[in-house]
Amino acid sequence: MIINPITNGIVLDHIKPGGAMHIYNVLKLGNLGCTVAMIMNADSVKMGKKDIVKIFDLIDINLDILGYLDPGITVSIIREGVLAKRIHLELPEEVHDVIKCRNPRCITSIEQELPQIFKLTNREQRTYRCIYCESKAKDN
Amino acid sequence: MRSLIDILDLSLTEIDELIETGLDIIANPAKYAHKCDGKKLATLFYEPSTRTRLSFEAAMLELGGSVLGFSEANSSSAAKGESVADTARTVSCYADIIAMRHPKEGAPLVAARKSLIPVINAGDGGHNHPTQTLTDLLTIKREKGRFDNLTIGLCGDLKFGRTVHSLICAMSRYENVKFVLISPKELMIPEYLRQEYLIDKNIDFVETTDLVGVMPELDILYMTRVQKERFFNEADYLRLKDSYILTLDKMKDSKPDLAVLHPLPRVNEIAVEIDDDPRACYFKQVFNGKIIRMALIMKLLEVE
Numbered sequence: 001m002i003i004n005p006i007t008n009g010i011v012l013d014h015i016k017p018g019g020a021m022h023i024y025n026v027l028k029l030g031n032l033g034c035t036v037a038m039i040m041n042a043d044s045v046k047m048g049k050k051d052i053v054k055i056f057d058l059i060d061i062n063l064d065i066l067g068y069l070d071p072g073i074t075v076s077i078i079r080e081g082v083l084a085k086r087i088h089l090e091l092p093e094e095v096h097d098v099i100k101c102r103n104p105r106c107i108t109s110i111e112q113e114l115p116q117i118f119k120l121t122n123r124e125q126r127t128y129r130c131i132y133c134e135s136k137a138k139d140n
Numbered sequence: 141m142r143s144l145i146d147i148l149d150l151s152l153t154e155i156d157e158l159i160e161t162g163l164d165i166i167a168n169p170a171k172y173a174h175k176c177d178g179k180k181l182a183t184l185f186y187e188p189s190t191r192t193r194l195s196f197e198a199a200m201l202e203l204g205g206s207v208l209g210f211s212e213a214n215s216s217s218a219a220k221g222e223s224v225a226d227t228a229r230t231v232s233c234y235a236d237i238i239a240m241r242h243p244k245e246g247a248p249l250v251a252a253r254k255s256l257i258p259v260i261n262a263g264d265g266g267h268n269h270p271t272q273t274l275t276d277l278l279t280i281k282r283e284k285g286r287f288d289n290l291t292i293g294l295c296g297d298l299k300f301g302r303t304v305h306s307l308i309c310a311m312s313r314y315e316n317v318k319f320v321l322i323s324p325k326e327l328m329i330p331e332y333l334r335q336e337y338l339i340d341k342n343i344d345f346v347e348t349t350d351l352v353g354v355m356p357e358l359d360i361l362y363m364t365r366v367q368k369e370r371f372f373n374e375a376d377y378l379r380l381k382d383s384y385i386l387t388l389d390k391m392k393d394s395k396p397d398l399a400v401l402h403p404l405p406r407v408n409e410i411a412v413e414i415d416d417d418p419r420a421c422y423f424k425q426v427f428n429g430k431i432i433r434m435a436l437i438m439k440l441l442e443v444e
Binding site: 105106109111114121122129131132133134135136 | 250266
């Protein structure tokens with residue numbers, strides 16, 4: 001199989017090795033009509049190994065979700081075969097409907113239609129907490 | 141429009157202003173008797189409470205306003221499945237300010253995000269109880285005359301005790317405050333509180349199971365009840381409920397001006413023999429609670 005260069009589309013580079021599939025699922029890339037290529041465990045000078053996702057269309061990508069999942073990702077926007085923009089992600093201040101609060105005492109446990117909002121409370125330790133009950137994202 | 145969901149929603153300056161207003165209300169009650177004429181407070185209480193609800197209602201009545209609301213979820217539209225947000229929005233059309241208590245953490249925040257009028261968190265599960273904290277602060281101010289340079293012992297249920305969480309958040313903002321956290325291992329403070337409000341902010345604190353051993357160093361002893369309603373497992377509650385019972389004997393090595401606080405209701409964690417001791421301040425807290433809620437209602441309604 002040959003992966004052609006992108007004419008109009010998006011390249012997600014420097015994904016932690018093994019992370020491409022998760023990003024594919026979270027961004028629901030399987031629902032797109034266009035080609036999506038995943039390159040996994042590629043050699044990287046900077047990282048040793050990395051994953052890459054190539055999306056062969058200029059879709060709207062939720063950079064907050066990507067930043068939360070892996071702030072090391074580089075997003076390149078390609079237009080007419082030329083690099084139009086490169087975005088270095090950072091941890092978003094808030095993420096909406098990506099993490100689910102697991103605290104049975106949280107209001108979200110009985111009102112499922114509420115937006116699941118987590119706020120960055122410690123940038124160094126990448127700690128996100130539910131805005132309603134303050135439970136920590138990863139161990140709640 | 142302001143709401144009060146977390147004690148940290150208030151700056152130290154705003155807390156000082158509320159305390160000053162509270163002290164002025166105590167000195168000149170007649171001056172405040174008509175400050176809220178024509179205003180209505182809605183008390184939306186989804187779980188039972190006597191003290192807090194009556195305190196809010198008394199506060200509004202003493203300001204010349206009136207009150208409406210419900211005192212249990214079964215007598216509200218929640219029983220029909222109405223969301224907190226919808227209830228808050230609906231009540232916004234009937235009242236000028238809401239005081240909400242809810243067993244689930246974060247419910248008052250949900251209400252505040254949709255309400256058209258100020259919302260006061262009157263206790264959300266084991267999470268926050270900012271007006272109790274304001275009550276505690278007014279009591280500390282009246283008993284100690286300061287908020288800094290204090291060693292504060294917190295004893296009992298530090299895991300689910302929302303008053304403890306809010307008080308730690310509030311007092312950790314003052315200079316040279318040390319916390320002595322006295323609890324059984326199962327009821328120690330939650331991880332987020334230890335990490336983000338104490339360790340990350342370099343606040344001096346110790347955790348211990350020994351109440352009598354730390355008694356001599358305390359300026360304030362904040363007792364709490366082990367709350368049955370916070371346990372999913374009754375066996376755990378029964379095992380822990382009598383962990384700490386304060387008696388005059390246990391207080392014999394305390395500082396003479398120790399102030400014993402308790403958010404009430406008490407079950408058996410403070411022996412009745414202490415009630416008439418000058419170190420007992422928990423019934424003064426009840427009075428202070430009504431006063432500080434008067435000050436808060438005026439502030440959020442922007443009444444001059």
